[in-house]
Amino acid sequence: MIQPVVFAQAPILVSYERNFLRAGLAEKDRILRDAATDEKAPEFIGALHEFALNFILQNLDILQHDTDFTALTITVIRGLRSSGRREAGDNLWQAFSRFQDTLIRVEALNTLAVLGAGNPKIAENLNQYLASQNNRFRVGISPEYPVLSACITALGAIGAESSFPALFSVMISGYPEALIREAAAALDAIPGNFRQYLIDVIRRNPPVEKFAAFTVASNNRKFTDAEQGETAVIALETGLDFFAGNRDDEAAAANMRCAAVRVLKDLRWTRAVSLVIKHFYRVQQDYSNGIASREQVVEAIACLGAMGSSEAAQVLALHLGFLNSRMERNGEFDNAVTLGVIQALGEIGDKIAFDYLFYISYLPYPEGIQTAAKEALNRLRW
Numbered sequence: 001m002i003q004p005v006v007f008a009q010a011p012i013l014v015s016y017e018r019n020f021l022r023a024g025l026a027e028k029d030r031i032l033r034d035a036a037t038d039e040k041a042p043e044f045i046g047a048l049h050e051f052a053l054n055f056i057l058q059n060l061d062i063l064q065h066d067t068d069f070t071a072l073t074i075t076v077i078r079g080l081r082s083s084g085r086r087e088a089g090d091n092l093w094q095a096f097s098r099f100q101d102t103l104i105r106v107e108a109l110n111t112l113a114v115l116g117a118g119n120p121k122i123a124e125n126l127n128q129y130l131a132s133q134n135n136r137f138r139v140g141i142s143p144e145y146p147v148l149s150a151c152i153t154a155l156g157a158i159g160a161e162s163s164f165p166a167l168f169s170v171m172i173s174g175y176p177e178a179l180i181r182e183a184a185a186a187l188d189a190i191p192g193n194f195r196q197y198l199i200d201v202i203r204r205n206p207p208v209e210k211f212a213a214f215t216v217a218s219n220n221r222k223f224t225d226a227e228q229g230e231t232a233v234i235a236l237e238t239g240l241d242f243f244a245g246n247r248d249d250e251a252a253a254a255n256m257r258c259a260a261v262r263v264l265k266d267l268r269w270t271r272a273v274s275l276v277i278k279h280f281y282r283v284q285q286d287y288s289n290g291i292a293s294r295e296q297v298v299e300a301i302a303c304l305g306a307m308g309s310s311e312a313a314q315v316l317a318l319h320l321g322f323l324n325s326r327m328e329r330n331g332e333f334d335n336a337v338t339l340g341v342i343q344a345l346g347e348i349g350d351k352i353a354f355d356y357l358f359y360i361s362y363l364p365y366p367e368g369i370q371t372a373a374k375e376a377l378n379r380l381r382w
Contacts, residue, residue, distance in 0.1 A: 013044040017051050025068035028052070029075050036079065046083035052076045053091050060098055073104055081111035089115045089122050106150045113154035123160035126151055130166040134173045149182055156186025163190060164197045172212045184216060194220075195227055202235050207242060207252035210235070214256050218263050229269040236260040236275050240282060254286065258296050265303040273307040277315050280304055298340045305344025313350035316341050320356040327363050338365070339372055346376030354380055 016035050020028050035041060035048055053076050056069075063069040077095070080088050092115065096108035109126075116122035130151050133143045152170065155163040163186075170183035187194060201213035214235040218228065239257035244250055257279055264272050280300040286292035301319075304312040320341045327333045342360075345353040353376070360373040 012038075012040055013047055016044070016048050020048070020052060020055070025063070025066065025072055028055075029068070029072045032072075032075050032079060036082075045079065046085035046088075049076050049079035049083060050085050050088040050091070053080065053088055053095065057091060057094055057098075060095075064099060064101070070101055070104065073099070073101075074107055077104070077107045077111050081114050084114060086115045086119070089119050093122060093125050102144055102146055105144070105147045109147065109150035109154045113150075113157035116154065116158040119158075120160065120162070123155070123158050123162055126155050126158070127160075127163050127166045130155065130163075131169065134166070134169045137173050137175065145176075145179070149179060152179070152182045152186050156189040159190045159192075161190060161192040161197075164192075164194065168197075168201065168209075168213070168216070171216065172209055184219075187216070188220065188222065195223060195231065199231060199234055202231075202238055202256075207244075207249040207256070210238060211252045211256040211259070214259060218259060225267055228263055229267045229272075232260040232263040232267070232269065233272050233275065236264065236272065236279060240275065240278050250291070254292065254296075257282070258299060261299055261303045265299070265306040268306045268308065270307050270309060273304075273309045273311055276300070276303050276307055277311065280315065294334070294336060298336055301337070301340040301344050305347040308348050310348075310350050310352065313345060313348045313352050316345050316348070317350075317353045317356045320345065320353070324356065324359055324363060327365065331364065333365065333369075335366070335369070338369055342369065342372045342376050346372075346379040349379050349381045351380050351382055 016031065020031050023031055032049065032052060036045055038045075052072070056073050056076060059069070073095070077092065080092060089112065092108055092112055096105055096112070099105055099108070112122055112126065116126070130148070133148055133151075137143055152167065155167060167183050167187050167190075171180050175183075195217060198213040198217045202210045202217075205213070214231070217223065217231045217235075223231070235256050239253045239260065242249075242253040244253075261276065261279055263269075264276060280303075283292045283296050283300045287294070287297050301316065304316055320338075323333060323338050323341065342357065345357060357373050357377050357380075360370060365373075
């Protein structure tokens with residue numbers, strides 16, 4: 001249903017409206033362009049374009065494939081954008097919904113981006129449209145990418161917190177990278193507690209979405225180091241609490257844990273030491289079962305070293321003792337893991353590691369490990 005429009009009856013506006021109704025399609029376009037150059041245009045131009053939009057909606061079903069009608073529609077939509085005529089927002093949404101022409105739909109969205117600020121109804125309409133496109137894409141239906149891109153940009157410009165779910169869904173639906181970047185930029189542009197939304201996703205949503213939410217959070221430059229650290233702790237804790245028989249879910253949870261550990265290591269977030277220790281044991285178990293990679297084990301060890309605590313040193317020292325006993329028993333060792341433990345113990349500098357590091361000199365480790373052990377011993381604090 002076309003929204004009723006109440007027009008001001010200023011003589012100059014009435015004159016333009018009368019001329020517009022009497023003219024043919026091509027002439028209507030010229031009348032609007034001429035009106036925009038009138039010295040008194042600021043007083044009436046928005047209302048005139050809204051009047052023209054009402055005409056378009058009334059005749060759309062009959063004329064929408066006429067080239068002059070298309071040109072007129074684009075002029076009207078751009079005119080509404082230039083004048084900032086917010087009152088036309090609902091009718092403009094109708095134009096977007098009913099037109100099939102891609103250019104008109106993109107222009108309508110570009111204008112809604114300007115007119116829709118502070119209008120929760122327009123934001124919700126756009127949210128629903130984007131959510132429906134995401135669902136269609138997941139089942140193999142390709143969207144109109146220019147329209148989808150304009151919708152994402154419009155939601156970022158409107159800035160309603162209600163748009164977080166639909167925009168976030170773009171990032172996990174498998175769209176091309178360019179569109180994902182646009183969604184990330186739109187999310188970043190919306191004022192409000194975006195970090196809390198991401199934390200809620202990390203805590204409540206399926207593992208693939210948890211990991212995606214943490215990835216978005218860790219790449220957000222607006223979050224302070226403190227916010228990044230707190231979010232990483234939540235991601236690590238949530239990942240450690242997650243167990244499932246589904247391999248894809250387990251892989252997503254494990255990837256989130258490892259990503260969180262990298263953040264905590266870079267920040268030297270020592271308050272997370274107990275969680276980092278749990279993660280280390282979990283990765284060790286997964287590595288033994290062929291699930292985790294050697295790189296993930298080395299990252300877990302490096303994060304323990306960055307914790308700089310006696311608790312972390314004790315865990316690493318005991319693990320070095322295990323590695324030494326295996327080397328002594330059958331001559332087997334993993335160079336990357338062993339070096340990682342030695343270097344982490346040297347970084348912490350706790351004297352609890354002395355016996356384990358010193359014992360390396362009695363074992364047939366290669367020169368690189370022997371040298372690393374001596375350097376770590378020199379870094380111990382007494």
